[in-house]
Amino acid sequence: MASPLYQSIELLSREKGIDPEIVVGAVEDAIALATRKYYKTVENMRGEMDRETGEIRAYVFKTVVETPELVEDADNQLALEQARELAPEVEVGGELRFYKDTTPLGRIAAQMAKQVIFQKVREAERDTVFNEYAHRAGEILTATVKRLEPMDVIFDLGKAEARMPKREQSRLEQFSVAERVRVVLLRVDRAAKGPQVIVSRAAPALVQSLFQSEVPEIYDGTVSIRAIAREAGERTKIAVVSRDKDVDPVGACVGMKGMRVQSIIRELRGEKIDIIEYSEEITTFAEKALQPAKVSRVSITDLAEKQLEVIVDDTQLSLAIGKKGQNVRLAAKLLQWKIDIKSEEEKRQEVEQQMQAMTGGPSTPIEQVTELGESVMEKLIAAGITTVESLADMTAEELGEVPGIGDKTVEKIAVAVRHYFGQYEEGEERPVPAPVEPALLAGEEAVAAAAASDEAGDTIHSMSQTPEEILAAEASDNGGAEEINEFSTEDIANLEDEISDSDANDANDAREEGIELDNDTVDELVDQAQEFSDEGIDDGRDRG
Numbered sequence: 001m002a003s004p005l006y007q008s009i010e011l012l013s014r015e016k017g018i019d020p021e022i023v024v025g026a027v028e029d030a031i032a033l034a035t036r037k038y039y040k041t042v043e044n045m046r047g048e049m050d051r052e053t054g055e056i057r058a059y060v061f062k063t064v065v066e067t068p069e070l071v072e073d074a075d076n077q078l079a080l081e082q083a084r085e086l087a088p089e090v091e092v093g094g095e096l097r098f099y100k101d102t103t104p105l106g107r108i109a110a111q112m113a114k115q116v117i118f119q120k121v122r123e124a125e126r127d128t129v130f131n132e133y134a135h136r137a138g139e140i141l142t143a144t145v146k147r148l149e150p151m152d153v154i155f156d157l158g159k160a161e162a163r164m165p166k167r168e169q170s171r172l173e174q175f176s177v178a179e180r181v182r183v184v185l186l187r188v189d190r191a192a193k194g195p196q197v198i199v200s201r202a203a204p205a206l207v208q209s210l211f212q213s214e215v216p217e218i219y220d221g222t223v224s225i226r227a228i229a230r231e232a233g234e235r236t237k238i239a240v241v242s243r244d245k246d247v248d249p250v251g252a253c254v255g256m257k258g259m260r261v262q263s264i265i266r267e268l269r270g271e272k273i274d275i276i277e278y279s280e281e282i283t284t285f286a287e288k289a290l291q292p293a294k295v296s297r298v299s300i301t302d303l304a305e306k307q308l309e310v311i312v313d314d315t316q317l318s319l320a321i322g323k324k325g326q327n328v329r330l331a332a333k334l335l336q337w338k339i340d341i342k343s344e345e346e347k348r349q350e351v352e353q354q355m356q357a358m359t360g361g362p363s364t365p366i367e368q369v370t371e372l373g374e375s376v377m378e379k380l381i382a383a384g385i386t387t388v389e390s391l392a393d394m395t396a397e398e399l400g401e402v403p404g405i406g407d408k409t410v411e412k413i414a415v416a417v418r419h420y421f422g423q424y425e426e427g428e429e430r431p432v433p434a435p436v437e438p439a440l441l442a443g444e445e446a447v448a449a450a451a452a453s454d455e456a457g458d459t460i461h462s463m464s465q466t467p468e469e470i471l472a473a474e475a476s477d478n479g480g481a482e483e484i485n486e487f488s489t490e491d492i493a494n495l496e497d498e499i500s501d502s503d504a505n506d507a508n509d510a511r512e513e514g515i516e517l518d519n520d521t522v523d524e525l526v527d528q529a530q531e532f533s534d535e536g537i538d539d540g541r542d543r544g
Contacts, residue, residue: 003054017132017159018124024049026120030113035100038109041076045100059099066092068192089262126194129160133197134188140209143199145179155183160197162303168200171233172269182206182267202232207273209266211238217252226278229333233271237289237330240279250275282337286310289331293320296344314393317343364388371416379404380413 006020009027013020028047035058036045043060050056065071068079084088090096142156142161153175155162164183175181183199184206200206208225217223223242230236242249253275254261261273279285281300286308296311312320320341321328332339342350366377366386383402385391391413399410 003050003052005049005054006051007114012121016121016125016128017391018121018128022124023117023121024051026117026124027056027113029120030116031058031102033114033116034058034105034109035102037112038105039100041075056102057099058102059097061095061097064090064092064094064096084445091439122194122476129197130188130190130195132159133157133185133195136185137187138205139185140182140206141185141199142180143183145175145177146183147177148175150509153190155181155199157197160195161195164199164201168198168202170201170231170269170271172271173201182209184209202230204228204230204236207236207264207268208266211253214260214263215248215253215255217242217249222236222247223249223252227336229330231326231330233269235272235274235326235330236268237274237276239276239278239285239289239334250277276334282308282335286331286335286337286339289334290320290327290339290341295320301340307337308335308337310339310341311347312341312343314343314345317341366391369416369420371419372413376405376409388420392421 009023010020013023028049031047031049032045035047036043041060042064045058045060048057048059062076062078062083064080064083065077066080068081071077071079071134078096080090080092083094083096087096108306141157141162143157146154146156146161149164153164153169155164162183162185168186181201183201185201186198186200189196189198207228207230211225212218215223218225218240222244223240225238226241227239228236229238236380238253240249240253252260260364261275265271265273274291276285276288276291279288282300286298287295290310290312293312293316293475295316296313298311299309301309303306310320319327322330328339328341332445364387366372366380366388369377369388369391372380380386380391385394385402394498396410396414399413400407
């Protein structure tokens with residue numbers, strides 16, 4: 001029958017969840033340490049406890065060596081010849097025990113032994129906790145709230161305590177002492193004070209476990225969860241797929257009238273859950289992951305880096321991004337891809353910029369801005385500013401850095417560029433084109449010069465008279481203006497062609513004599529001749 005001391009050790013071992021032999025070993029080590037302390041010796045000493053009687057003894061042991069010359073430590077070694085005098089059957093390498101009297105051990109020695117026993121038990125308890133939970137990371141445990149600390153919540157797991165840090169808590173949850181909740185075992189940390197079990201209520205594994213317990217199709221494998229993205233206390237996106245084509249994975253998770261998903265939402269204290277059907281096609285999966293926003297199109301921009309470009313309507317952009325970017329952030333976690341969301345207008349502007357860059361963009365010479373002045377143009381060109389577009393893109397600070405350009409010149413440049421693009425501020429007068437006076441033009445000066453010559457007299461006459469005037473003059477010679485109407489339209493047209501040819505010949509004669517007649521001058525003269533022709537015909541008809 002075991003002694004009362006050993007029975008107490010077994011009871012303690014069951015409470016702490018450790019092996020009784022560990023406690024017995026701790027008691028023996030404590031007695032040996034206390035005995036060595038009492039006798040003030042450096043000899044090797046061990047403790048021994050009798051399970052039947054409960055008696056605890058301490059002894060010194062010495063190792064047997066072959067010859068006295070091999071004895072290196074007289075306190076812990078003994079020659080074979082000397083050892084056989086005490087124990088004839090001993091051999092080399094054996095041990096001889098010399099028991100010490102533990103009766104004189106007093107209160108101080110007992111206190112020291114108690115401390116050693118407690119230390120050994122705590123170490124054994126830590127090892128037991130670590131071995132129990134170290135390999136169970138990700139497992140769902142049912143825990144009881146033991147106490148509430150300012151930042152952490154301490155749970156009782158039965159064999160150990162667990163700590164839930166603030167970052168692993170949901171902002172929607174509040175706990176009370178003795179409340180039973182389900183938690184996810186994250187990890188077991190080895191610390192100086194012992195292993196710490198860290199649990200969480202914010203891990204995605206908690207949502208997965210809740211769906212497995214609430215949805216039979218997930219539990220039996222008909223519907224599987226392919227990905228979960230969660231921000232605890234805010235929103236969770238879960239992608240599911242069905243192995244049976246007759247089973248709707250989303251409908252199975254939602255349940256009739258939403259009963260299944262609502263029970264999970266209650267467990268998570270009102271956290272929103274988006275259930276999405278998984279797709280192997282990444283673009284299709286991305287469209288569904290960004291729900292409730294409607295996506296216009298999705299394209300892969302970089303397959304190696306896993307980057308997607310998502311285009312949405314302008315009205316759907318804020319919904320696709322979500323509050324503080326939450327919707328697109330969870331979608332990116334769900335897909336494990338980087339997502340770049342753009343509106344239709346942003347994409348259109350981007351395409352226009354790319355097209356402009358490919359074509360080199362518009363480039364108008366800076367000389368087109370006539371209001372700048374030659375000196376300012378020279379300074380700008382010297383600084384490498386040669387186009388109106390580059391000048392318009394520059395800020396006032398950048399223009400001020402150009403050598404020779406001051407503040408007043410900067411204002412002048414801004415006004416000139418604005419006027420070039422047709423932009424006038426309130427109060428500014430727009431330039432009005434000056435009317436063309438029928439004064440002496442370059443062509444008329446040429447005609448006047450030709451008039452001084454006798455050879456050009458007929459030319460002046462022909463160039464200054466309209467076809468109608470010529471017809472009227474001929475009609476007058478033949479007896480009256482009423483005969484003008486006898487000329488047909490073809491006759492007038494032929495006469496105009498002859499005058500035009502005559503004008504062209506006279507112009508060539510004028511060039512030969514050193515008088516410059518350009519094409520514009522000839523065109524103006526022909527136009528004036530046509531006007532005079534029209535007026536002459538009208539006057540003739542009035543007279544008729």
